[in-house]
Amino acid sequence: MEQAASCRRAARDAVSDVEPPRLHDVITGTLDGASMTPGVLTLQSAAAIDPGVDRSGIAHHAAGVQLIYEGLRLTRTLAHDEPWTHGDANGDGDLEILAADILVARGFYLLARTDAAGKAVRTVQAFGRDQTRRDQPGADVDRLDSNLERDVLELAVLTGAAAVGSTPTPELVAVANDVGEAVGTGFPPAEECLSTVDSPETDATPGDGVATDRATSVTDP
Secondary structure: OHHHHHHHHHHHHHOOOOOOHHHHHHHHHHHHOOOOHHHHHHHHHHHHHOOOOOHHHHHHHHHHHHHHHHHHHHHHHHHHOOHHHHOOOOOHHHHHHHHHHHHHHHHHHHHOOOOOHHHHHHHHHHHHHHHHHOOOOOOOHHHHHHHHHHHHHHHHHHHHHHHOOOOOOHHHHHHHHHHHHHHOOOOOOHHHHOOOOOOOOOOOOOOOOOOOOHHHHHHOO
């Protein structure tokens, strides 16, 4: 899928200056093995509202969503299976922590001047609260963990819509919800779950649609 390749290239470009080389390798290795579902959904959301949008021109927005997700996903993995408990003699765990922080930070940088910036902040805040709550007695661990995927998909449709001066249409919100419920934690390759996102016709114009903000409602007391 060319859209996935475009998102991966944009994400790699955003971290191309990271040093030292060993840290750069950890970050690019993470991106090389990642599903580009969040980034592709961002592009397809924009195209669903404005079929004439230059997808290559907004690839950095898609990369912002992808980088935030990869950073949080890596953080979740490290929190659940701390490498230091297995005798991390090579210090890979420390590098992965740094990589996770850089991925999120670069994602924020790419979305900082967009209407999706606030949602990006709330997504990270929601993730932190969910990971704290999962340690409480009786917590629905699977649900709390998979909130990340659902929130990132909502961030993707909002970012894509914002890139063309709009808000997510009900159809896009439904896609994000359906995919989020189906995948649980982690994403399959984008072509397996997003192949028809931008095929339905829509009468939406810039400014139409509905807002998505699951990251707020999920974590409010």
